Amino acid sequence: MLSPLPRLPWAVRNEITNLYEALDAQLRILEATCRACGDCCDLNRFGHELWLSNLELAYLLDSAKPGSTPADGVCPYRLDGKCTARVGRALGCRVFHCNLDAASMESITEAYLEKMKKIATAHGIDVEYGELISSLSNYMAQPG
Ligand code: SF4
Ligand code: SF4
Secondary structure, three states, rough: OOOOOOOOOOHHHHHHHHHHHHHHHHHHOOOOOOOOOOHHHHHHOOOOOOOOEHHHHHHHHHHOOOOOOOOOOOOOOOOOOOOOOOOOEEEEEOOOOOOOHHHHHHHHHHHHHHHHHHHHHHHOOOOOOEEEHHHHHHHHHHHO
């Protein structure tokens, strides 16, 4: 479980934005498609476990606040089956596509996690990882 970093400095946010844009472009080249059914965001039922770094969590929370406390393993950003955090969603959310094979997704994830680590190191941030739902639950339980 992660505790979110304080609001990210602009320079770090900018680098993560560029990283996500490059990732999204690479996924388009691979013809990753999504019909936005929201099934994979019902994590428990889908058998999907999403982990993210503290940078990704801070970026996600900067871009949108969860609509509710996570319940039954459903991501609290999922509303009426749709993701309400498309802009800031984490690496794992961006990479997962039902029409891509597991090996491709794994290698893309590893490559972009390395790039994310380099951003953190360049800005003196220690990288930590946590599971998405428990980290968001922890965030929602915090006062203020
Ligand atoms: S990746 Fe697949 S399961 Fe997930 S929202 Fe898109 S179509 Fe649905
Ligand atoms: S952040 Fe969006 S894409 Fe990721 S699990 Fe939640 S609803 Fe799905």
